Structure formats: structure tokens, C-alpha cells
Amino acid sequence: MVSNLYIGLVHHPIYDRRKEVVATAVTNFDIHDIARCARTFGIGGFFVITPLESQIQLVERILCHWREGAGSVYNPTRKESLSLVRVTRTIDEADQAISGLWQKRAKKVATGASPHRESVSFEFFRELLEDRDTPYFILFGTGWGLTKEVKDDSDYVLAPIEGKGYNHLSVRSAVAIILDRLLGNRINSSE
Amino acid sequence: MVSNLYIGLVHHPIYDRRKEVVATAVTNFDIHDIARCARTFGIGGFFVITPLESQIQLVERILCHWREGAGSVYNPTRKESLSLVRVTRTIDEADQAISGLWQKRAKKVATGASPHRESVSFEFFRELLEDRDTPYFILFGTGWGLTKEVKDDSDYVLAPIEGKGYNHLSVRSAVAIILDRLLGNRINSSE
Numbered sequence: 001m002v003s004n005l006y007i008g009l010v011h012h013p014i015y016d017r018r019k020e021v022v023a024t025a026v027t028n029f030d031i032h033d034i035a036r037c038a039r040t041f042g043i044g045g046f047f048v049i050t051p052l053e054s055q056i057q058l059v060e061r062i063l064c065h066w067r068e069g070a071g072s073v074y075n076p077t078r079k080e081s082l083s084l085v086r087v088t089r090t091i092d093e094a095d096q097a098i099s100g101l102w103q104k105r106a107k108k109v110a111t112g113a114s115p116h117r118e119s120v121s122f123e124f125f126r127e128l129l130e131d132r133d134t135p136y137f138i139l140f141g142t143g144w145g146l147t148k149e150v151k152d153d154s155d156y157v158l159a160p161i162e163g164k165g166y167n168h169l170s171v172r173s174a175v176a177i178i179l180d181r182l183l184g185n186r187i188n189s190s191e
Numbered sequence: 192m193v194s195n196l197y198i199g200l201v202h203h204p205i206y207d208r209r210k211e212v213v214a215t216a217v218t219n220f221d222i223h224d225i226a227r228c229a230r231t232f233g234i235g236g237f238f239v240i241t242p243l244e245s246q247i248q249l250v251e252r253i254l255c256h257w258r259e260g261a262g263s264v265y266n267p268t269r270k271e272s273l274s275l276v277r278v279t280r281t282i283d284e285a286d287q288a289i290s291g292l293w294q295k296r297a298k299k300v301a302t303g304a305s306p307h308r309e310s311v312s313f314e315f316f317r318e319l320l321e322d323r324d325t326p327y328f329i330l331f332g333t334g335w336g337l338t339k340e341v342k343d344d345s346d347y348v349l350a351p352i353e354g355k356g357y358n359h360l361s362v363r364s365a366v367a368i369i370l371d372r373l374l375g376n377r378i379n380s381s382e
Binding site: 029032033036037039040041042077078080081161163164166167168169170172173174175176177180181184 | 220223224227228230231232233268269271272352354355357358359360361363364365366367368371372375
């Protein structure tokens with residue numbers, strides 16, 4: 001069954017530590033870790049979103065190494081997970097790719113470490129995903145997180161992962177936990 | 192409340208891709224990501240286990256930078272999470288540190304990506320942790336995983352994270368998901 005959940009890892013527009021809007025550099029570990037999570041939980045696709053030409057080329061080089069180059073022979077499981085990755089210049093470009101594939105507008109779900117006035121629970125989102133005719137596009141911010149505009153422009157904002165007074169997980173850990181909460185546990189019993 | 196769960200990230204003895212027993216190099220991202228998870232979920236401590244002198248020095252240098260050096264000023268939340276980290280040469284040395292602190296033998300719990308004959312469920316382990324008088328030491332393997340001997344020597348082996356026919360998560364993602372399954376969700380309602 002084709003998954004109706006897609007991941008976007010946003011490198012622009014996001015905040016830096018002074019809450020200025022910037023474009024962050026791509027982190028190699030993000031691509032690998034998130035692609036492996038995406039493959040584990042059967043995600044439809046993983047979009048690395050960056051407008052910077054140098055970063056686009058970096059991602060393409062990494063993908064080429066593991067999907068076609070020496071890496072694909074050295075570690076075929078990495079080839080398998082990285083086959084889910086695409087690079088786009090903007091959130092919109094990724095959004096249009098998903099919406100085009102489904103012939104239906106994808107619903108955007110923003111995430112963040114801080115509480116949000118109108119956030120939805122994991123349980124609520126998990127139930128939404130059961131509507132298999134609608135694609136969902138979940139956005140994760142790098143740096144100091146997604147901008148207010150990206151959140152305002154999303155259909156939903158997901159509740160933060162609550163810790164014991166500490167909300168500074170890496171985006172890699174946040175993706176792992178959120179995908180497990182949305183798609184984990186029931187995997188074996190549902191299919 | 193002091194947590195009774197401790198994490199060990201094992202760099203030796205573990206398997207390499209040919210199932211030979213080796214010592215892996217320490218990965219900087221592992222230390223940061225796992226320490227941040229440990230702090231988020233209120234873990235008692237995080238032991239980086241490596242017998243290699245060069246790797247011990249590398250970890251100490253990273254810890255020093257973020258706990259006392261320029262990093263502690265640049266990013267105080269990192270100082271907070273990395274304060275949970277200690278380096279030991281062996282699993283036993285970490286085990287003894289925990290058991291000494293608690294004046295009681297810590298129970299060891301091994302993890303792995305493959306099914307194990309006698310593995311315990313996440314729910315079972317979650318209930319075990321409610322016995323607040325007993326410390327538990329959960330071990331994660333780097334490379335191709337913990338050796339058979341380490342698993343045999345543990346009190347329990349935890350069930351693997353089940354994916355859709357793909358079990359190749361990074362150890363960072365596995366730690367994040369497992370801690371959330373053991374200590375997440377209920378954090379807000381229980382305290």
C-alpha cells in the first residue's frame with residue numbers, strides 16, 4: 001500500500017538563534033537518518049528542501065554515491081532508503097510534486113519544539129492518516145525551527161514532543177519519535 | 192525524581208559487517224543526539240563505552256568543549272544534556288558505576304535490530320521501570336550490533352523496532368524511539 005505521508009526537511013525559510021530568517025547548510029547525517037526512518041515506517045517520500053545551489057549539488061552527490069556509486073554496492077540497504085529522497089528548492093515545489101502525484105492537494109502539517117496555540121495531538125493526526133485518499137506533508141525545520149509564516153500557511157501544527165523541561169532534540173531524533181508515534185506499534189497488527 | 196534508567200552506547204565488543212568482533216570509532220553525532228534524548232526523557236546517565244585511548248580522548252575533548260569551553264557559552268542547552276555523559280572503557284566499568292551509586296546490581300537490557308528468541312516487549316520493560324528501587328542499564332550497539340555474548344550476559348533482550356520489512360535504523364534513531372516508547376507520552380500525566 002502506498003503511504004499517504006511525506007516528509008519535508010526545511011533548510012529555508014527557518015529561524016536562526018536570533019530568530020532571523022536564514023537558509024541552513026544540509027547535514028549529511030540528517031539525510032541518512034531520516035531516509036532510514038522513512039523507509040522503516042513506509043513513508044511515501046522524503047524531500048530535502050534547500051534553495052542553495054551548493055547544497056543542492058551536495059545532496060545530489062551524496063544520493064548519487066549511495067544510489068548508483070560505490071556506496072550502492074557497499075551498503076545496498078542505504079540505497080534502498082535513499083531512493084525515497086528528493087531535493088526541491090522550496091516547500092511549494094515539493095508540495096506540488098505530491099499534489100500532482102495524488103491529483104489532490106496535500107495537507108501540510110508543521111512541527112516544532114514549542115507549544116502552539118492551535119496544535120493537534122499525535123492521536124488526532126494518526127487518525128487523519130487513516131483517510132488514505134488524502135496525502136499529508138509533514139514539515140520539519142532545521143536550525144531554530146520553521147518560521148511563523150510556514151506554520152500559519154500549514155493546515156495543522158502538530159503538538160511538540162514533551163520532555164522533562166528540555167525541548168532541544170535534534171531534528172533527526174524528533175523525526176524518529178514522531179514517525180514512530182504516527183505509524184509505529186500498529187505496523188504488525190494492521191497488515 | 193532520579194531516573195533508574197541508564198544508557199550505554201557500546202563501541203566494543205560489537206560486530207562489524209562480517210560479524211567479526213571489533214571496536215568502532217566514536218561518532219560525534221551519536222554523543223550529541225543521544226545526550227539530548229537522554230536529557231529530554233530524564234535518563235539517569237549516558238555511558239559512551241570504548242576501550243580505545245584515542246577515542247576516549249576524542250570524547251573527553253568534545254565534552255570539555257561543550258561543558259566548560261566555548262560551546263558552553265554558545266549553547267547552554269548542549270552543556271545541560273552533555274552533563275549526563277561519561278566515558279568508560281568497558282560495559283562492566285559502567286555497570287559497576289551504576290551499581291555502586293545505587294548500592295544494588297543494575298539489570299542489563301540488551302537491544303538489537305533482529306528478533307531474539309527470548310526478547311521482552313516494550314510494555315513489559317516499561318512496567319519493569321516502575322520498580323524505582325532497581326537501576327536498569329540499557330545497551331545499544333554501534334556498527335552491526337551487540338555481540339551474542341553481551342546479549343547472553345544481559346538480564347533481558349528488548350524486542351526490536353519493527354519496520355515495514357526494513358530494520359536498518361541508525362543507533363541514534365533507535366535510541367530516540369526506544370526512549371520514547373519506554374518513557375514518553377505519560378511524562379505529562381504522571382508527574
